[in-house]
Amino acid sequence: MKHIISVLVENEFGVLSRIASLFSGRGFNIESLTVAETDDSTVSSMTIVTQGADHIIEQITKQLNKLINVIKVVELTESVQMAREMVLLKFAVNSGAKRLELLHLVEVYQGRVLELGSRSLIVELTGERTKIDAALEVLAPFGIKEMSRTGMVALARDSVK
Amino acid sequence: MYGDENEVRMKKIIGAQILLEVLQEQGVEVIFGYPGGAVINFYDHLPDYSCRHFLVRHEQAAVHAADGYARATGKVGVALVTSGPGATNTVTGLATAYMDSIPIVVFTGQVPTPLIGNDAFQEADIVGISRPCTKHNFLVKRVEDLERIVNEAFHIAGSGRPGPVLVDLPKDVIAGKYFKKKAVQPSFKGYNPNYNGHAGQIQRAMQMLFKARRPLFYVGGGVVLADAAAQLTDLACRLNIPVTTTLMGLGAFPEDDYLSLGMLGMHGTYRANMAVTESDVLVAFGARFDDRVTGRLDKFAADAKIIHVDIDPTSISKNIDVDIPIVGDLLDVLQKMLEEVKASGEKAELCAAGHDEWLKKIAYWRELHKLSYEQDDIIKPQFVVEKISQLAQGHDPIISTEVGQNQMWAAQFFTFTKPRSWLTSGGLGTMGYGLPAAMGAQVAFPERLVIDIAGDGSIQMNSQELATVVQYNLPVKVIILNNGYLGMVRQWQELFFDKHYSSTQMNHAPDFVKLAEAYGALGLRARTPEEVEPILKQAFAHPGPVVVDVVVAAEENVYPMVPAGEAISNMLLV
Numbered sequence: 009m010k011h012i013i014s015v016l017v018e019n020e021f022g023v024l025s026r027i028a029s030l031f032s033g034r035g036f037n038i039e040s041l042t043v044a045e046t047d048d049s050t051v052s053s054m055t056i057v058t059q060g061a062d063h064i065i066e067q068i069t070k071q072l073n074k075l076i077n078v079i080k081v082v083e084l085t086e087s088v089q090m091a092r093e094m095v096l097l098k099f100a101v102n103s104g105a106k107r108l109e110l111l112h113l114v115e116v117y118q119g120r121v122l123e124l125g126s127r128s129l130i131v132e133l134t135g136e137r138t139k140i141d142a143a144l145e146v147l148a149p150f151g152i153k154e155m156s157r158t159g160m161v162a163l164a165r166d167s168v169k
Numbered sequence: 170m171y172g173d174e175n176e177v178r179m180k181k182i183i184g185a186q187i188l189l190e191v192l193q194e195q196g197v198e199v200i201f202g203y204p205g206g207a208v209i210n211f212y213d214h215l216p217d218y219s220c221r222h223f224l225v226r227h228e229q230a231a232v233h234a235a236d237g238y239a240r241a242t243g244k245v246g247v248a249l250v251t252s253g254p255g256a257t258n259t260v261t262g263l264a265t266a267y268m269d270s271i272p273i274v275v276f277t278g279q280v281p282t283p284l285i286g287n288d289a290f291q292e293a294d295i296v297g298i299s300r301p302c303t304k305h306n307f308l309v310k311r312v313e314d315l316e317r318i319v320n321e322a323f324h325i326a327g328s329g330r331p332g333p334v335l336v337d338l339p340k341d342v343i344a345g346k347y348f349k350k351k352a353v354q355p356s357f358k359g360y361n362p363n364y365n366g367h368a369g370q371i372q373r374a375m376q377m378l379f380k381a382r383r384p385l386f387y388v389g390g391g392v393v394l395a396d397a398a399a400q401l402t403d404l405a406c407r408l409n410i411p412v413t414t415t416l417m418g419l420g421a422f423p424e425d426d427y428l429s430l431g432m433l434g435m436h437g438t439y440r441a442n443m444a445v446t447e448s449d450v451l452v453a454f455g456a457r458f459d460d461r462v463t464g465r466l467d468k469f470a471a472d473a474k475i476i477h478v479d480i481d482p483t484s485i486s487k488n489i490d491v492d493i494p495i496v497g498d499l500l501d502v503l504q505k506m507l508e509e510v511k512a513s514g515e516k517a518e519l520c521a522a523g524h525d526e527w528l529k530k531i532a533y534w535r536e537l538h539k540l541s542y543e544q545d546d547i548i549k550p551q552f553v554v555e556k557i558s559q560l561a562q563g564h565d566p567i568i569s570t571e572v573g574q575n576q577m578w579a580a581q582f583f584t585f586t587k588p589r590s591w592l593t594s595g596g597l598g599t600m601g602y603g604l605p606a607a608m609g610a611q612v613a614f615p616e617r618l619v620i621d622i623a624g625d626g627s628i629q630m631n632s633q634e635l636a637t638v639v640q641y642n643l644p645v646k647v648i649i650l651n652n653g654y655l656g657m658v659r660q661w662q663e664l665f666f667d668k669h670y671s672s673t674q675m676n677h678a679p680d681f682v683k684l685a686e687a688y689g690a691l692g693l694r695a696r697t698p699e700e701v702e703p704i705l706k707q708a709f710a711h712p713g714p715v716v717v718d719v720v721v722a723a724e725e726n727v728y729p730m731v732p733a734g735e736a737i738s739n740m741l742l743v
């Protein structure tokens with residue numbers, strides 16, 4: 009089972025490596041991890057995607073809470089979270105027909121064209137992980153030249169509580 | 170508050186002086202340390218302060234000594250070393266303290282901040298290296314932050330589940346000038362351990378306990394660390410509930426009481442392991458279901474409801490599912506439990522009266538397989554420990570150990586009656602711990618009888634500290650159970666590897682009597698059972714440090730023994 013854990017940490021030097029070494033030292037796996045400052049510059053927010061049985065996830069959240077620099081740990085279950093990923097894709101396109109077809113598909117996935125060159129195309133897609141996965145499958149035959157994908161960012165929804 | 174006008178009136182001092190003043194404010198009386206280029210400013214100012222410094226002979230020993238001091242006193246122990254190799258030499262000490270939750274603060278020198286990351290002379294990334302074996306660590310980047318960080322370090326080390334904290338001090342920080350300000354209580358955004366046991370959970374636990382027919386207390390080092398041994402003893406005696414302790418919990422309950430089952434686990438007593446296996450309610454107090462205690466997990470207290478009290482939420486339901494978890498300070502929870510007992514009057518009395526059958530069964534187990542050995546014309550190590558136990562009574566003894574068979578025999582055959590009198594590396598199992606730890610305890614209690622029960626292998630890992638105990642006249646008694654083997658490993662080889670004694674013979678050990686003499690300590694030797702008592706008496710009466718080389722049976726084994734990974738009721742008994 010995939011789990012998303014949102015962690016608020018003190019924005020201090022070495023905090024990222026404390027979190028990373030907690031995961032590696034205890035044999036927990038990290039599927040993705042994103043970090044950024046919050047509106048309060050002394051606090052950073054991390055979103056960690058991990059896998060494991062419930063008791064492992066319980067250990068992970070407890071162990072995270074135990075770190076001195078960790079301010080708050082929230083495990084976001086699927087029903088209460090909004091989660092997004094982003095991917096940037098570069099395609100090589102020579103034929104006009106192919107280009108039209110590609111642009112059409114990008115629109116279907118509510119993507120944005122960031123650069124339209126004579127031989128290449130850069131596209132941005134944002135969405136839930138499943139949507140990105142589906143889009144990549146459909147777009148793969150067009151020949152993805154390069155790709156850069158973020159980890160997941162997530163927030164708890166207020167409406168469901 | 171830190172007002173600017175205030176600063177103008179104050180005089181600037183260097184970081185080393187700020188550090189020394191904060192140590193004084195923290196009530197630090199003793200530092201174990203070793204100098205070097207990166208901390209030379211500290212040593213320059215050290216003599217101006219009242220804090221006593223003990224110059225060890227190896228940095229590992231400084232950390233173990235601070236750890237032994239902390240275990241014996243309950244105060245935060247302090248060590249200070251230089252950068253690079255000085256810092257890396259502390260790692261085993263830190264890991265030892267971390268595994269056993271011992272509050273110490275270790276200061277390490279560091280190269281000047283502009284050189285950090287440049288592979289400068291004697292640079293080591295000790296903050297990176299020590300991260301997984303400290304509760305927390307700090308690199309002080311500016312002298313302005315020094316005072317705050319040192320105060321935070323002491324607070325973190327001693328609060329919640331205690332543990333070692335490392336503070337890395339670049340040379341320009343301890344040489345840089347700043348003001349010493351007024352002490353303020355450290356505050357943290359995220360660190361706030363919960364001390365208060367949940368009243369509702371405690372009530373549920375007590376109701377469950379009152380109804381139990383075969384209750385058992387399983388007591389770990391947490392009770393000692395929380396200074397809650399008296400409350401635990403009171404609770405057990407009021408409810409007439411038997412008590413088994415872990416290696417770390419020895420001393421939390423008096424072993425001369427009829428409710429004491431001694432230690433449980435891999436080398437636990439027969440009655441303790443049987444009682445766990447047949448209990449119906451098991452209450453774990455400050456213990457963490459370590460694999461050396463539980464053996465095969467699904468057979469551990471398989472028929473029991475489990476109540477687990479611990480200050481650290483990560484310990485709860487980590488290895489074993491718990492029916493009633495209680496997070497809180499052991500002292501707080503035990504006090505609340507005692508109040509429940511007092512408030513529930515008849516129920517508690519009925520409970521106490523209802524365990525006769527259970528206690529009878531335990532008495533039967535006790536008689537069935539006692540801890541035993543046969544003393545013939547070669548000295549048995551168990552006999553030595555029993556003699557130490559007898560002869561030390563009345564001298565308020567503190568026992569430290571090395572690691573291996575010596576440690577297990579000490580745990581089994583010494584009768585512990587008081588908390589904070591037992592110093593052993595439980596979690597990490599660090600050979601070489603015993604002598605420096607004894608040294609630390611002796612510094613704290615010059616009048617008490619401090620004994621390191623040692624092995625011939627382990628003692629060689631930190632025997633250089635004999636120089637330290639002689640220099641400061643710390644009258645530590647080192648009793649070597651000399652079996653000529655790395656005995657515990659040999660025992661495993663005998664039992665599980667067809668007696669293939671590969672690399673476990675210690676046939677090139679020094680003459681320990683001469684070694685003691687070379688350092689200026691008294692060296693004694695016992696070769697026959699008759700010599701043991703007079704030699705021990707002579708050693709205990711000697712006003713200075715002593716090494717006693719006791720020539721014991723070479724291939725004696727520690728029993729009972731539960732083979733690793735088996736159910737703890739599955740004991741090898743002879």
Ligand SMILES: Cc1ncc(C[n+]2csc(CCOP(=O)(O)OP(=O)(O)O)c2C)c(N)n1
Pocket residue numbers: 571572573574575576598599600601623624625626627628650652654655656657658
């Ligand atoms: C630093 C360290 N290295 C290795 C070990 C593995 N080990 C555990 S017990 C033991 C034998 C100890 O021999 P000795 O001190 O003579 O004690 P004995 O078991 O003979 O009483 C060894 C090598 C250890 N615990 N610590």
Ligand SMILES: [Mg+2]
Pocket residue numbers: 624625626650651652653654655656
């Ligand atoms: Mg030996």
